[in-house]
Amino acid sequence: MWTMKRNKADGGIFAPPRPRRVIIRARLTRTALGALAAVIAAVVVVVVVHRPSGPALCVPSAPPLQIINDHGECVGSTDGSFSFDPGRTQADRGIAQAERDIAAQNAKVVRKGHYVTVALLTPLTWSPASAVTLTRIQDELDGAYAAQYDANVNQAVSPQIRLVLANEGSLEQAWSPVVSQLKQMTAAPNRLVAVIGMGVSVTATVDGAKALSKAGIPMVGSVITGDALNWQHIPGLASVAPSNSQEVAALVSYLRANGGLSHAFLVSDSEASDLYTASLRQDFATAFGARVLGDEPYGPGPQIGNQFNLIADNICGIPGPPPLVIYAGREVVLGRFIHQLQGSPDCDSKKITVMTGSDASAISPGLTAAQPGQAQQPGPAQVSVRYAALINSGDVTPSFQRLFTGMFGSDGLHDSWMLETYDALAATARAVGLATGSSPGYPEPGVIMNAIRNLNLEHQVQGATGPFSIGLNGDQISPRVPINQLADGSQSTLSP
Numbered sequence: 001m002w003t004m005k006r007n008k009a010d011g012g013i014f015a016p017p018r019p020r021r022v023i024i025r026a027r028l029t030r031t032a033l034g035a036l037a038a039v040i041a042a043v044v045v046v047v048v049v050h051r052p053s054g055p056a057l058c059v060p061s062a063p064p065l066q067i068i069n070d071h072g073e074c075v076g077s078t079d080g081s082f083s084f085d086p087g088r089t090q091a092d093r094g095i096a097q098a099e100r101d102i103a104a105q106n107a108k109v110v111r112k113g114h115y116v117t118v119a120l121l122t123p124l125t126w127s128p129a130s131a132v133t134l135t136r137i138q139d140e141l142d143g144a145y146a147a148q149y150d151a152n153v154n155q156a157v158s159p160q161i162r163l164v165l166a167n168e169g170s171l172e173q174a175w176s177p178v179v180s181q182l183k184q185m186t187a188a189p190n191r192l193v194a195v196i197g198m199g200v201s202v203t204a205t206v207d208g209a210k211a212l213s214k215a216g217i218p219m220v221g222s223v224i225t226g227d228a229l230n231w232q233h234i235p236g237l238a239s240v241a242p243s244n245s246q247e248v249a250a251l252v253s254y255l256r257a258n259g260g261l262s263h264a265f266l267v268s269d270s271e272a273s274d275l276y277t278a279s280l281r282q283d284f285a286t287a288f289g290a291r292v293l294g295d296e297p298y299g300p301g302p303q304i305g306n307q308f309n310l311i312a313d314n315i316c317g318i319p320g321p322p323p324l325v326i327y328a329g330r331e332v333v334l335g336r337f338i339h340q341l342q343g344s345p346d347c348d349s350k351k352i353t354v355m356t357g358s359d360a361s362a363i364s365p366g367l368t369a370a371q372p373g374q375a376q377q378p379g380p381a382q383v384s385v386r387y388a389a390l391i392n393s394g395d396v397t398p399s400f401q402r403l404f405t406g407m408f409g410s411d412g413l414h415d416s417w418m419l420e421t422y423d424a425l426a427a428t429a430r431a432v433g434l435a436t437g438s439s440p441g442y443p444e445p446g447v448i449m450n451a452i453r454n455l456n457l458e459h460q461v462q463g464a465t466g467p468f469s470i471g472l473n474g475d476q477i478s479p480r481v482p483i484n485q486l487a488d489g490s491q492s493t494l495s496p
Contacts (some may be wrong), residue, residue, distance in 0.1 A: 055177065058082070064184035065164070068177060073125055075174040077166045077181045079106045084124045084167055085134075092134060095124075098141035099165065101407075105148055106162050115160040116442055117190045118428055119182050120144050120421075121208065122197035122222070124167035131200050131274075131330055132170070133362060136417045140197065140222065141165075143421030143464075146404055151429035154403070159442060161429055164192070172204035179208050183215045186445060193432065193448045195219045196424040198237070201226030201244075201276035209234045218431075218449035222424040223390060223417055225358060226275035227283070231453075231474030238452050238474035240423040240463075242481050244276065247357050247388035248283040250481035254386075254495050263291050264355075265315050267337070268328035270297040280357045281328035293323055304333055308340040316346035316381070327356040334360060335367050338383050347381035360387035361416045361484075369489030384487035390416040391423075392482045392496055395465040404464075423463040427452065427470060430461050 058067040058074040059082060067076040074084060080103030085092045109115045122140055123132045144163060151157045166182060168175045185192035195212055198221040199205045205224060212219055213236045221229060221239035225247065231237055242250075255261050266284060269277040285292060294314055298307040316322050325341075327334065338354070341347050368383055393414035396404075400422075404413055412418055431451035435443035443451075455461050456469035456477060469477040483495040 064181040064190070066181065068174070070169060070174045073127070073169055073174075075125070075167045075169045076178060077119065077164050077185075079103060079162070080165055084165075085126075089134070094138040095134065095141060098138060098145055101145050102141070102148065102163050102165065105145070105152065109152060109160040109162045112160060114158065114440070115162045115191070116432060117162045117164055117185055117192040118425065118432075119164040119166045119185070119192060119195045120197045120425075121166040121168060121178065121182070121195050122199050123170050123172060124165060125170050127170035130170040131202070131332060131359075133332075135415075136362060139412060139415045139418035140421045142404075142408055142412060143222075143418035143423075144196070144425050146400075146407060146418075147422045147425035147429065149407070150403055151426070155429065155433070157429050157433045158436060158440075159191075159432065161425075161432065162190075163425075164190075166195075168199060168204070168208065172199050172202060172208070175199075175204045175208040176211070179211045182212065182217065186215070186217065191442050192217065193443060193445050194428045194452075196428055197222045197421065198224050198229075200224065201229055201274070201279070203273045203275065205229065206234070206275065209237050213237065216449070217445050218452055220424045220428050220452065222421040223358075225390075227279040228275065231472075236449050238427075238470055240427060240468070240470075240476055241358070241390050241420050242388070242479045243475065244279045244357060245283050246479060247481055248280070248287050250388050250483060250495070251355055251386070252287050254483045257495075261288065261291055262324050263293050264288050264324040264326045265294045265296065265318075265322075266292050266326050266328065267296050267298065267311055269299055269330060269333075271300045274330070276357070276359060277328050277330060284326045284328055288326065292326075293318065298329070299333075305336055305340070308333075308337045309344065311337075312340045312344035313346050315341070315352070316344055316350060322347070322350050322352045325352060325354045327354050329356070331359045331362045334363055334385075338367050338385070341383050342380040344381065349379035349381070351382045352384070354383060354385045356385065356387045358388055358390045358416070360385060360486075361389055363486065365486045365491045366489050368486045382488075384485060386483060386485045386494065389482045389484050391419050391465055392480055392493075393419060393465070394493060394496070397462075397464065397466055400464045419464045423461065423468065426463055427455055427461045430455055430459070434459055 056069040058069050065077050067074050067082050080099045083096045083099050085095050126134050148161050148163045152160045166178050168178045201224050213234050219237045223241050225241050225244050227243050227245050268281040296311045431448050435447040435451040453472050460467045460469045471477045485492050485494050
């Protein structure tokens with residue numbers, strides 16, 4: 001037997017030679033390891049080369065109903081089973097509850113089997129830069145669910161309405177992939193026949209509407225008011241809300257009936273991609289003409305507060321009573337503008353009226369309450385706001401009131417975004433019923449498109465605030481545009 005001995009020459013340990021079987025085993029082991037490494041490398045190469053392509057998903061799902069991770073924001077289409085917001089605040093919990101209600105109604109419709117799909121395309125997530133608040137998101141969902149339930153249960157429309165929620169992102173930045181999903185839904189079993197909502201009046205809305213129009217899918221806007229967002233510019237796009245030009249016409253009509261047009265100071269958002277503010281500014285400038293004493297843009301960027309301070313100084317620095325302020329901007333910064341007017345030393349103790357469009361409907365009346373002590377002034381400016389509303393929310397019908405309060409209670413009954421979203425889906429459901437008639441089949445999107453422009457006379461729509469009609473141009477025929485006022489912390493209607 002071999003034993004280990006000291007090597008006298010180098011003082012090391014002399015290792016006896018290994019038996020042949022050990023050498024063979026070692027060689028086999030090295031060979032096996034090498035082969036295994038080659039296999040692993042091949043597998044890794046295969047995995048890398050054949051990795052499935054496509055967007056990252058928030059949850060596993062098959063197209064076309066997919067929820068895509070868009071830089072941390074979940075966008076895409078769902079039947080309501082995916083909640084876009086888990087519920088951190090009261091508004092979030094209301095959103096999640098509405099999504100669950102829609103999912104439950106969809107499940108019933110699918111079990112019955114005879115249905116078509118309508119999509120609510122709008123921002124369903126929120127970010128600090130969004131023009132759509134969480135409250136407004138809930139308003140849209142509540143209105144859509146109330147209209148879906150009424151159509152399916154109370155009106156027994158046939159085929160039934162399955163409602164898909166299509167979130168294009170807080171800034172509508174994901175409109176393209178979401179619209180692509182919707183275009184895939186026109187075939188069975190989804191049978192998408194129309195899209196409602198359409199977000200707000202920004203360039204992304206125009207891009208999405210043009211893509212849907214090209215695909216032959218009809219649309220009914222809920223709260224879009226930009227003057228170019230209509231059937232004339234985008235075939236297939238109807239709307240239940242008044243346009244900016246109709247809102248300005250209503251404001252001018254009110255002024256003429258109450259003292260006439262006066263000199264005005266035009267304050268406008270300089271963000272070119274916002275079609276609501278851009279077209280509102282143009283409509284105001286056209287209506288007031290040479291009566292515009294000053295034209296003051298603001299934004300974009302973080303220095304809006306300082307810009308509002310400079311604008312307030314210019315408005316109140318004019319000798320005599322301050323002129324009427326016509327504001328072509330969004331509600332999300334209107335409160336800051338009011339605060340600057342109230343606190344400007346030049347505006348101290350003066351009465352200032354701000355006149356604007358329907359986006360101001362979300363502003364709190366409390367912002368117009370007296371704020372003593374601002375800017376160390378003994379008497380802050382008294383600022384009131386007059387705006388053209390989307391709809392006369394005080395005219396909700398008894399039947400709609402029973403429907404809504406039975407679902408949600410009285411809170412939110414008069415919210416204009418809820419009412420207009422209800423009307424948009426009610427009009428679409430009416431078009432589905434008219435297009436189908438007594439036939440047991442399924443209407444095509446093109447037939448629905450024609451039916452939408454026939455929603456008048458004998459075929460008018462029973463809306464949340466009464467019957468309304470849609471004409472050949474896709475707009476509501478002779479909409480009533482009430483003028484509301486916010487003053488001294490409360491709201492009133494000046495012209496119904």
